[in-house]
Amino acid sequence: MKPEILLVEPMMPGIEAALDADYTVHRLSAAPDRERFVAEVGPRVRAVVTGGGTGVSNAVMDACPNLGIVTINGVGTDAVDLKHAQSKGVRVTNTPDVLNDDVADLAIGLMIMASRRMAVGDRFVRAGQWPKGKLPLARKVTGKRLGILGLGRIGLAIAERAAGFGMAISYTNRKPRTDVPYRFVASPVDLARDSDILIVAASAGPESRNMVNRAVIEALGPDGLLVNVARGSVVDEPELVAALQDGRLGGAGLDVFANEPHAPEALFALDNVVLQPHQASATVETRTAMGDLVLSNLKAFFAGQPLLTPVV
Secondary structure, eight states, rough: OOOEEEEOOOOOOHHHHHHHHHSEEEEEEGGGSSSHHEEEEGEEEEEEEETTOBBHHHHHHHOOTTEEEEEEESSOOOTBBBHHHHTTTOEEEOOTTTTTHHHHHHHHHHHHHTTTTTTHHHHHHTTTTTOOOOOOOOOOTOOEEEEEEOSHHHHHHHHHHHTTTTEEEEOOOOSSOOOOOOEEOSSSHHHHTSSEEEEEEOOOOOOGTBBOHHHHHHHHHTTTTTEEEEEHHHHHHHHHHHHHTTSSEEEEEEEEBBBTOOOOOTTTTTTTEESSSOOOOOSSHHHHHHHHHHHHHHHHTTTTTTOOOOOO
């Protein structure tokens, strides 16, 4: 008999086909009554496959008494209670490294789009406004001071790309890194004050919730730009919206939000903001690589072999 697994959200068709070939897959997203569905299949479920933003609740884990592994199709683990999983003897894996390039690429893209007002220019041309006048001048990117909040794998990939723009790069981290040429700044407020552009790449969790608060936003200032490719929880979203509305912050490029898939409607009318629907890793190549890593971790678990990318 095939091992039974719970698939929390859809994956790429090829990855789902591979799951179907090796496992009996129970698709939670297709269930009309999810609580009842989990109660019915939970006792037979050996593994849960989920996304980084969606995770899996403690209630679902508890409803699966034979659960042995949660495989996260993403790098973030904040949507899974790792301590609860560990207390139940449940292993957890994620998909690090394979998405670094795409997330860093999108961060740089958001930085350029927001600085050069590219989305505004696109709307301007499409609306037939070009013959009637010119857009206000935008802001230069090359040579600016860039602050990176969180210099992990993704933050480092962002810094490597930004170096090509001749940017002066500083960062805030849990502790200084000895393997990089960039300047360490201990405080997020001081980092923001010393930056023209602040890119958020910090891991989400209780310790980083609302790390980018009113003080950080105001230190970045009315000419500053905030780019967030981490998690919406790292930024105090109401403070961000208010600062963008009243001009205390110059602009923002946002891929993530506090209550996804709902972005604050107050942002929709603002020309100083570029918005994306959490698309940083959303390329065919990267989502395939992520899915392949999920498959490999599942295969290793059921074969009794070491996991490729264990978290707990």
